[in-house]
Amino acid sequence: MLLRLSRRVCHTCQGATLFALVFNLGFWISTNCLEQRTEETLAKVLSSLVSTSESALRYWVNNELATLNTFTENRPYLPKILSQLPSRAEQQLTEAEFNALQLPFEGLARNKNLVDYWLLDSHFKPLLSRSNDADKLAQFRQWLTPELMAKLHRGDDLFLHQLEGNDLDSPLVFIAHRLLNSEQQLGGYILFQLNPKVHFTQVLQLNNYARSGDSFAFNADGQTLSQNRQYQSEPLNLIDRLLQPNVDKVDVSPFLRPCHQQLPGVNTDGYLNQQGKLVVGAWIWSPTLNLGVATEMAYTEAFAVLHDTKTVLIASQIVTNLMLLLFAYTNWRHQRRLRQISMEDDLTGIANRRAFDQWFTTALANRRRHSEPLTLMLLDVDKFKPYNDEFGHTKGDAALKQIASALDNALPRSTDLVARYGGEEFVVALQYTNSQQAEVVAQHLLQAVAQLDLCASSQAALANVTISIGIFCYDNDSSYSVDDLMEFADKALYRAKALGGNRAEHYVTYRQS
Numbered sequence: 116m117l118l119r120l121s122r123r124v125c126h127t128c129q130g131a132t133l134f135a136l137v138f139n140l141g142f143w144i145s146t147n148c149l150e151q152r153t154e155e156t157l158a159k160v161l162s163s164l165v166s167t168s169e170s171a172l173r174y175w176v177n178n179e180l181a182t183l184n185t186f187t188e189n190r191p192y193l194p195k196i197l198s199q200l201p202s203r204a205e206q207q208l209t210e211a212e213f214n215a216l217q218l219p220f221e222g223l224a225r226n227k228n229l230v231d232y233w234l235l236d237s238h239f240k241p242l243l244s245r246s247n248d249a250d251k252l253a254q255f256r257q258w259l260t261p262e263l264m265a266k267l268h269r270g271d272d273l274f275l276h277q278l279e280g281n282d283l284d285s286p287l288v289f290i291a292h293r294l295l296n297s298e299q300q301l302g303g304y305i306l307f308q309l310n311p312k313v314h315f316t317q318v319l320q321l322n323n324y325a326r327s328g329d330s331f332a333f334n335a336d337g338q339t340l341s342q343n344r345q346y347q348s349e350p351l352n353l354i355d356r357l358l359q360p361n362v363d364k365v366d367v368s369p370f371l372r373p374c375h376q377q378l379p380g381v382n383t384d385g386y387l388n389q390q391g392k393l394v395v396g397a398w399i400w401s402p403t404l405n406l407g408v409a410t411e412m413a414y415t416e417a418f419a420v421l422h423d424t425k426t427v428l429i430a431s432q433i434v435t436n437l438m439l440l441l442f443a444y445t446n447w448r449h450q451r452r453l454r455q456i457s458m459e460d461d462l463t464g465i466a467n468r469r470a471f472d473q474w475f476t477t478a479l480a481n482r483r484r485h486s487e488p489l490t491l492m493l494l495d496v497d498k499f500k501p502y503n504d505e506f507g508h509t510k511g512d513a514a515l516k517q518i519a520s521a522l523d524n525a526l527p528r529s530t531d532l533v534a535r536y537g538g539e540e541f542v543v544a545l546q547y548t549n550s551q552q553a554e555v556v557a558q559h560l561l562q563a564v565a566q567l568d569l570c571a572s573s574q575a576a577l578a579n580v581t582i583s584i585g586i587f588c589y590d591n592d593s594s595y596s597v598d599d600l601m602e603f604a605d606k607a608l609y610r611a612k613a614l615g616g617n618r619a620e621h622y623v624t625y626r627q628s
Contacts, residue, residue: 132443134439135436135439135443138432138435138439139432139436142428142432145428146425146428149421149424149425150421153418153420153421154383157383157395157417157418158381158383158397160324161381161383161395161396161397161410161412162379162381162397164324164328164330164397164410165330165379165397165398165399165408165409165410166399168319168330168408168410169399169401169404169408171318171319171321172315172318172319172332172401172404172406172408173401173403173404175314175318176274176404179227179274179290179307179309180272180274180290180292182223182227183272183290183292183305183307184272184292186219186223186305187292187294187305190219192215193216193294193302194294194295194296194297194302195296195297196208196212196216197236197294197296197297197302197303198296198297198298198302207242208242208243213243216234216243217243220232220234220243220245221245224245227307228310228313228314229245229307229308229309230308230309230310231244231245231246231248231251231307231308232244232245232305232306232307232308233245233252233304233305233306234303234304234305235303235304235305235306236302236303237301237302237303237304239252239256239304242303251287251308252306254287255275255287255289255291255306258275258289263275267291267293267304268293268301270293272290272291272292273289273290273291273292274288274289274290274404275287275288275289275290275291276288276289276311276334276340276405276406287308288308288309288310288311288314288340289306289307289308289309290306290307290309291304291305291306291307292304292305292306311332311340311341312340312341312342315331315332315340315341316331316341316342319331319332319341319408324410324412326416327412327413327416328410328411328412329410329411329412330408330409330410330411331408331409332406332407332408332409333406333407333408333409334405334406334407335405335406335407339389340406379397379398379399379400380397380398381396381397382395382396382397383395383417385414388411392413393413393414393415394411394412394413394414394417395411395412395414395417396409396410396411396412397409397410398410457469458470458473460519460534460535462512462515462516462535463515463516463519463520463535464516464519465519465520465522465523465533465534465535466532466533466534466535467534467535468534468535468536468537468542470534471532471534471536471542471544472597474532474534474544475491475532475544475597476597478544478546479589479597479600481546482546482589486592487546487547488547488548488549488588488589488590489544489545489546489547489548489588489589489590490544490545490548490549490550490552490553490556490586490587490588490589491542491543491544491545491586491587491589491600491601491603491604492542492543492544492545492553492556492557492560492584492585492586492587492604492619493536493540493541493542493584493585493601493604493605493607493608494522494540494541494542494543494560494582494583494584494585494608495539495540495541495582495583495608495612496514496515496518496539496540496580496581496582497580497581497582497583497612497616497617498579498580498581498616499511499514499539499580502514502569502570502580514567514569514580515535515539517567517569518541518564518567518569518580518582519533519535519541521563521564521566521567522541522543522560522563522564524563525556525559525560525562525563526543526545526556527556527559528545530546530547531543531544531545531546531548531556532544541582542604543556543560548588549588549590550586550588550590550621550623553586553588553621554586554619554621557584557586557619558619560582560584560619561581561582561584561617561618561619564580564581564582565579565581565617567580581616581617582616582617583608583611583612583616583617583618583619583620584607584608584611584618584619584620585604585605585606585607585608585609585610585611585619585620585622586604586607586619586620586621586622587600587603587604587607587621587622587623588621588623603622604622606622607620607621607622608620
């Protein structure tokens, strides 16, 4: 019964261990899949946002160019004025012409938030300007390569932005448009200057995503053409620190490399932006606008849902593992207790016959390996039947408990064993003990039981309950089995009982007599 229960408990522990392995493996796989799916979804969102931002900026530039064409088409007097300029000596606008032109130009500048504007003749001589800033105009002339000039003469509007070679503080962005005179010949140019820090930012921030999301434009050298939203520094909790990549090894703004040679990309591993904050982002280069657009988001916000989910999952995993550990420990204690109970005698509490058989088999193998003496003793209680008849089974059971305790306490070493062999019989095994030492131990056992002063009968002449001991010392080179040793000790016990009991007899002495 106890063995079946022990096996059942053992199977339960094995099942719990298997469940723990499957649970933790499933948790690890699920977490990795969750991270992978989150990164894939985030990459798609960032790619979509940056593509949308680039399209919005391209649409805004086209709209600005269309506004310039509409402005020219709605001013039919411009070609007439430009046609009259070559016939004049100084080729300058009259006061009436200047006033007629300045009012619409100023209105357009206020409506479109232009930094500056110029009306130029065919030789790029300014006829009308808001600021008369010669440096800006000279900067624009430096950018006009022969290819761009040819494109402008063909009637293509120019959208130019550049920071390289710019000695001014702010980035320069120009929109240029040719003007034809009344004879449909080149008469001059209209030039608008825009502030990308204002215009680009207004367009790109319409597509910002989440609290820390930011989209901005940059040139081929990685210099920004629009303003960036400043990221707020937030302390990371423990889970964030566990999940955050190694900041010392992450890339630093990968789009800062020459972007005209770089394919569009997405980085969800994390990199340091221009403010030194850990972000994720995507970037794209627009050949049409000759600029790049990037979309970034703070790393902690991008993976906030993932981190919160993993926090809950990790907490659940810890609680589950603790419960499984507690369950395994409880079952281990129960199994240990059941094993202990299965090896104990129910009545006396000392080792039972099953425990003795296992222990003695090991001791016998150890004796054969090391050739050390091994002593076996069989003990039987004298006058136990009269005691049982006189005082009853309850008193008899109590007497057996006392005898078992006395025998256990009388053994000198922890390597020795006493067990109840059946009924009123006990067995004692002594490792590393020869015949002389066994005799000393036997006398201690006889004395220990005699001191209990258990009266077998109130009418008996020798009223005390005693024990008889049969001893066999295995100290030669013969090959004996467990059954042989038990037989020899039993014969010695029979000799001790035949001689009146309350004594110890050795098998060698019996065999020689």
